[in-house]
Amino acid sequence: xxxxxxxxxxxxxxxxxxxxxxxxxxAQDQTASGVQKPTPAQAPVAPTGNAQKGQQLFxxxxxxxxxxxxxxxxxxxxxxxxxRPLPFAALTRYVRQPxxxxxxxxxxxxxxxxxxxxxxxxxxxPQPPAVDSIPLLKQ
Ligand code: HEC
Numbered sequence: 001x002x003x004x005x006x007x008x009x010x011x012x013x014x015x016x017x018x019x020x021x022x023x024x025x026x027a028q029d030q031t032a033s034g035v036q037k038p039t040p041a042q043a044p045v046a047p048t049g050n051a052q053k054g055q056q057l058f059x060x061x062x063x064x065x066x067x068x069x070x071x072x073x074x075x076x077x078x079x080x081x082x083x084r085p086l087p088f089a090a091l092t093r094y095v096r097q098p099x100x101x102x103x104x105x106x107x108x109x110x111x112x113x114x115x116x117x118x119x120x121x122x123x124x125x126p127q128p129p130a131v132d133s134i135p136l137l138k139q
Contacts, residue, residue, distance in 0.1 A: 047088050047116030054121030057114050061105070071122045078102065082125035091119060 058064055058071070063081075067073055071082030078101075085091050092115055095105050131137055 047112075047119055049113075049116035049118070049120030051117070051120040051124040054114075054117035054119065054124075057110075058118050058121055061110055061114075061118075063118065066102070070125055072125075082122040083127055085119060085122040088116070088119055091115070 058067075059069070063071075066078030067081050068078075071080065071085070073080030086094065092112065094102075095110065095115060096107065098104055
C-alpha cells in the first residue's frame with residue numbers, strides 16, 4: 001500500500017474510533033498540515049488498578065492466549081503489551097474496537113474497571129535489562 005493511502009486509512013480508523021478528540025495518537029495529525037501545535041497536556045487518566053487481579057483477568061478473558069502470559073507478545077499471535085502498554089485511553093479504545101485480527105471486547109464483556117486492573121498488571125511487568133548490561137551483545 002502507498003504510504004499516503006496508508007496514512008489516510010489510519011486517519012479514517014482514528015476518526016471512526018472517535019479518536020480525534022481525546023486520542024494521544026490523534027495528536028500527531030497536526031503535523032500533517034505543517035503546523036506544529038503543542039500537544040494538549042491531557043495525560044490520560046492513570047487508572048488505579050489492581051495488578052494481581054489484573055493478572056487473573058488477563059488469563060480468564062483469554063488475552064494471554066494471543067499476547068502471552070506476561071503480555072510479552074508473539075510474532076505469530078499478538079503484539080507485546082507489557083511492560084509499557086499504550087496509554088490507557090488508547091488501549092481501551094483498541095480493545096473495544098480493534099481494527100485487525102483481534103476480537104472486540106465490549107464494556108459488557110470486559111468492564112472498564114477490569115481493563116484498569118489488566119492495565120496495572122501490564123505495567124507491573126519487569127522492564128527488560130538494558131542492552132549494555134548483556135556482555136554477549138557487546139562483542
Ligand atoms: C485471538 C487473539 C487475541 C486475543 C484473545 C486478544 N488479542 Fe489483543 N491483539 C491481537 C492481535 C493479533 C493484535 C494486533 C492488531 C490486530 O490484528 O488486531 C492485538 C492488539 C492488541 C492491542 C493493541 C496493541 C498495540 O500496541 O497497538 C491491545 C491493547 C490488545 N490487543 C489488548 C488485548 C487485551 C487486553 C485482551 C484481552 C481482553 C486481548 N488483547 C485479547 C490478538 C488478540
